[in-house]
Amino acid sequence: IAGITQAPTSQILAAGRRMTLRCTQDMRHNAMYWYRQDLGLGLRLIHYSNTAGTTGKGEVPDGYSVSRANTDDFPLTLASAVPSQTSVYFCASRPGTSDTDTQYFGPGTRLTVL
Amino acid sequence: GQNIDQPTEMTATEGAIVQINCTYQTSGFNGLFWYQQHAGEAPTFLSYNVLDGLEEKGRFSSFLSRSKGYSYLLLKELQMKDSASYLCAVEDSNYQLIWGAGTKLIIKP
Numbered sequence: 082i083a084g085i086t087q088a089p090t091s092q093i094l095a096a097g098r099r100m101t102l103r104c105t106q107d108m109r110h111n112a113m114y115w116y117r118q119d120l121g122l123g124l125r126l127i128h129y130s131n132t133a134g135t136t137g138k139g140e141v142p143d144g145y146s147v148s149r150a151n152t153d154d155f156p157l158t159l160a161s162a163v164p165s166q167t168s169v170y171f172c173a174s175r176p177g178t179s180d181t182d183t184q185y186f187g188p189g190t191r192l193t194v195l
Numbered sequence: 196g197q198n199i200d201q202p203t204e205m206t207a208t209e210g211a212i213v214q215i216n217c218t219y220q221t222s223g224f225n226g227l228f229w230y231q232q233h234a235g236e237a238p239t240f241l242s243y244n245v246l247d248g249l250e251e252k253g254r255f256s257s258f259l260s261r262s263k264g265y266s267y268l269l270l271k272e273l274q275m276k277d278s279a280s281y282l283c284a285v286e287d288s289n290y291q292l293i294w295g296a297g298t299k300l301i302i303k304p
Contacts, residue, residue, distance in 0.1 A: 116294075121203075121296060122296055123199065123282070123284075123293075123294035123295050123296045123297065124238070124282070124284075124292075124294040125294070126291060126292070129291065139291070171237060171238070179290075183228070183240045183243065184228075184240070184292065185240070186237035186238050186239070187237060188236070188237050189236075189237055
C-alpha cells in the first residue's frame with residue numbers, strides 16, 4: 082500500500098507557466114486537501130474536497146484550482162505561476178470529516194517559480 | 196480571527212523531558228492534533244485531544260484545557276531522533292485544520 086503519492090518531487094518553473102501537481106491516494110479516503118508550507122508560517126489550506134465530485138476553497142485559493150473526478154486523485158493546477166507560489170506543497174487525505182479522523186500527508190512537492 | 200501560537204524553537208538535552216505549549220483562538224473547536232515533522236519530510240500524526248485532560252502514548256503525552264484554549268505536548272526520555280518540528284493544529288467548526296507555525300525542537304547530546 083503506497084498511501085499518498087505526489088508528483089513531481091520537485092520542480093523549477095518559469096513564471097507565467099502552467100503547472101499541475103499530482104496527488105493520488107489508495108486508501109479510499111473521502112476527504113483530500115492541498116496545503117502549502119512556507120518558512121515561519123503554518124501549513125495553509127489551499128483547496129479541499131470532502132468527497133469525490135466536490136471541492137471547496139481554503140485560506141489561500143487565489144491562483145490555484147483543483148478537481149476531484151474520482152476518489153483517488155486530487156490534482157492542483159497553477160494556471161500562471163508567480164514567484165510568490167514558490168513553496169512546498171503537501172497533499173493530505175483523511176477517511177472522512179469526522180473530528181476523530183486523522184489527516185495523512187504525502188511526501189510533498191518542492192516548487193520554485195523563477 | 197483564528198490564531199494558533201507555539202514557540203518558534205526549543206532546545207533540550209538527550210534523556211531529558213520537554214514541554215511544548217500551544218495556545219489557540221479559533222471559530223469553533225472539534226479537537227486538537229499534534230504532528231511531528233522531520234526536516235524535509237511530511238508531517239506525521241502524534242496525538243489527538245478533544246476532551247480536557249492528558250492522553251499518554253509511550254514517551255509522548257498531550258494535554259488539553261478547552262476553557263483556557265491551551266494544550267501541551269510532553270516528550271520524555273528525549274532521543275536524538277526526536278529532533279524535529281512539532282505542529283499544533285485545531286479542527287474548527289468547519290472540520291478544517293488550522294495550523295500553528297510549528298516548534299523546532301533541537302536535542303543536544
